[in-house]
Amino acid sequence: MQRMTLAALAAAATLFLAACAPMGSGRQDASAQQEANRRAVLAFYEKGLNQKDADAALQYVGNRYVQHNPTAADGPEGFRKFIAFLREKFPNSRSEIKRSFVDGDYVILHVNAIREPGTRGSAIVDIFKLENGKIVEHWDVVQPVPETAANKNGMF
DSSP: OHHHHHHHHHHHHHHHHHHHSOOOHHHHHHHHHHHHHHHHHHHHHIIIIISOOHHHHHTTEEEEEEEOSTTSOSHHHHHHHHHHHHHHHOTTOEEEEEEEEEETTEEEEEEEEESSTTSOOEEEEEEEEEETTEEEEEEEEEEEOOSSOSSSSOOO
């Protein structure tokens, strides 16, 4: 009887410890994929928006690229046209990523984009959706940085 009690306690302890154990590689794999997604978006942004090299940036884009900005066209050609516009009209433009967030297949950037050096630029929130490590959708919200604000908190 005492042996059965010890065996039952040992089995219960084993089940308890197994339930408390870390989830294993599934969680680690998801975290690694999220970090890879972040790196892909940061590289896309640097190569495209700052270096103005559309072809280098497009290596991070999937077979489809859905654009939710109403002034931008879908697909790689729409992106190429935007980069050509920046290169021609704003060759000294620069985007500084202030922070980035990852939520599953989404990467969100908080950006200060300055088209002309010496100006305040715009505060931008860019949202990218990735599939299989490639960017497939983009949304953005753009707000000019005002000269004065009703508070002292700043936009970044």
